[in-house]
Amino acid sequence: MLKGELHIEAQQLHVDVENILKGMGMRISDADSYLTELIDNSIKTGLQLIQTKACFAIFENPQFDLTKKTITIENKIFKTGAVVCSMLKRSEAIALFIATIGPQIENLSKKEMAAGNGLEGLVFDIIGSELAENLSELVHLHITQLANKKGLNVSNRFSPGYCNWPVSDQHNLFDLLNEMDCSVNLSPSSLMTPVKSVSGIIGIGKNLRRVAYKCNICNDKHCIMRRQNS
């Protein structure tokens, strides 16, 4: 098993005003200069505050049961559901990861909200989500580089809670990474704190490739990704 912690500086993360506006259902042409300046300044504040942490481990010889729709890693059975199991079935190894930007932006958002500054609170919240997603993309790229060195490719990344993969499998994922200090806690109901954290699974193998995320791979009619993409 290969494992590691990634030291990613805030400056390596990238989030722009357009992303944040999109998170509020707006285009750049919908926003006035007051809002774009507020977002721009909040991004700068956020990047100064966050403390990223990311850890991963790569496990060889995962076992796939397409009938039961499960993936077994080190005797832990992940009930991923049909979509994730099928997308990863050609994996020769599996990377699990946890990444967080820390609690700072989340706390700032709450503080603004409590002070009655709803807009500022919302902006920080969306910036936090974007940065956490951005951080997990850098983890994904790191895993990709490790795989490429061995002549292997990687799959898309998936997280518990998406594509009908029960969020309760977070406990298995955290158990397999428990020797590492990822600075993320898991509640009994499988929620991560800090909230701006991402955990997930990435397949590694010769016959894998990343593809643009498409909702037609999944039938979860309630998924928020489906709504955003529609």
Place this chain on the structure above:
Amino acid sequence: MDSTELLRKLSECVEMGKVNKDAPFPPAMKGMDGADELTKQALEMGIKPIEILNDALISAMEKVGEKFSQKKIFVPQMLISAKAMNASMEHLKPFFQSGEVKRKGKFIIGTVAGDLHDIGKNLVAMIVEGAGWEVIDLGVDVKTPKFLQAIADHPDAIVGLSALLTTTMQSMKNTVSEIHAQYPNIKLIVGGAPVTDAFSKEIGANAYAHDPQGAVSYLNAQVA
């Protein structure tokens, strides 16, 4: 400036999101008095608090809600208006407490058990409060007994449940079912990113709110 003009200006401040004189937004109103100063002036002029509330504040927020529904403005502008409204409401608080001015009703809101997301819930709470309702915010990860206790304390309230995760929609379903088992006549509104109108019907909620204004429209219809 007479009372009609003052209320018109106050309404404009709330609609445009001019909180106070120092507020930089909107740029076109820079340096002008905002909702904070104008409400104070209105009270000093002897305008009744109920007139300030109905003729300036709520009417302004209704316009904001209409513009939002028509996609003429977006969440940020709505939040700035809510902030201006709240600046004004601070001056009216003593009149709410004395009973001289009554709110439209009570709204209990919380994010369901197992879900820590509070941003959407907070936005709804702010807009509903700005529309003249008393909001009882139970917070996040709210288990059914806490909702039931709040309903026992405020039996005339309408209840809003929020969920952000597809996985906590089951919690929402359970809570709706348990509340209605004990309080069949309590009105329940559900909302949140993965929630849909079809899901709200499936779980027996009374209404689905796609956005904060949707919640306000439903609430106002109950007291119309």
